[in-house]
Amino acid sequence: MFEQDSLHQRGKALEDEFFHRVDEKLGAALRARMDRDDAIERLKSTTGFDDQAVVEHLVDAGFTPSSIVALALVPMVFVAWADGNVTAAERQSVLSAALHRGVNSEPAAFSMLEDWLHHRPADSLWHVWEEYANAVGQSLTPTLATMLHQEIMRLATKVANASGGHFGRGKVSENERVVLDQLADLFAVTG
Known part of the structure; x- marks a missing residue:
C-alpha cells in the first residue's frame, strides 16, 4: 500500500510539474505577444503610420x-x-x-x-x-x-x-x- 501511495504521489508530482511548465510556456508566449503588441503601438505612435x-x-x-x-x-x-x-x-x-x-x-x-x-x-x-x-x-x-x-x-x-x-x-x-x-x-x- 505504501508503495502504491508513493507511486501515486510521484505521478501526481510529475503531472503537476508538466502542467506548471506548460503554464510557464503559455505565460511567456502571452507576455511576448503583449510586448510585441505594445512595441507596435509605440512605434505606430512615433511614426504616425497607419499601415x-x-x-x-x-x-x-x-x-x-x-x-x-x-x-x-x-x-x-x-x-x-x-x-x-x-x-x-x-x-x-x-x-x-x-x-x-x-x-x-x-x-x-x-x-x-x-x-x-x-x-x-x-x-x-x-x-x-x-x-x-x-x-x-x-x-x-x-x-x-x-x-x-x-x-x-x-x-x-x-x-x-x-x-x-x-x-x-x-x-x-x-x-x-x-x-x-x-x-x-x-x-x-x-x-
Missing part, C-alpha cells in the same frame, strides 16, 4: 521609437557595403550624415548604425527600408517627397564617391552604381 504591416515589419526588424531614426541611413550603409567592405572614408561619410541628423543623440540608433558599419546587414533590412520609404513618401506632399528622394540620393552618392578615384574622390564602383540605381528606381516608382 499595420509596415509597423510590424519594423518591430520585427528590431526598431523601436528610439532607434527608428537610424533607418534613414540604410541606403548609405548599403552603398558603403556594395564592394564587400566599408572603407574608412565611407564610414566617415555615413557617420557624418548621421551626426548631422542627430542620430548620435539616440544611443540605440547610433549603436544600430555602428553595428551595420561593422557587420554587413542582411538584405531583409533593405526590404524593410523600402517599405518604410514608401510609407514616408505617401505621407508627404509630392514636393516634399521629391526633396527627400533627392537628399537621400545626394547622401548615398556622397558615400559612393568617398572611396576610389583620385585622393579618395570621384570614382563610383559598378557595385555602388547598382545600389544607387536601385534607389533611383524605387524613387521613380514612388515619386
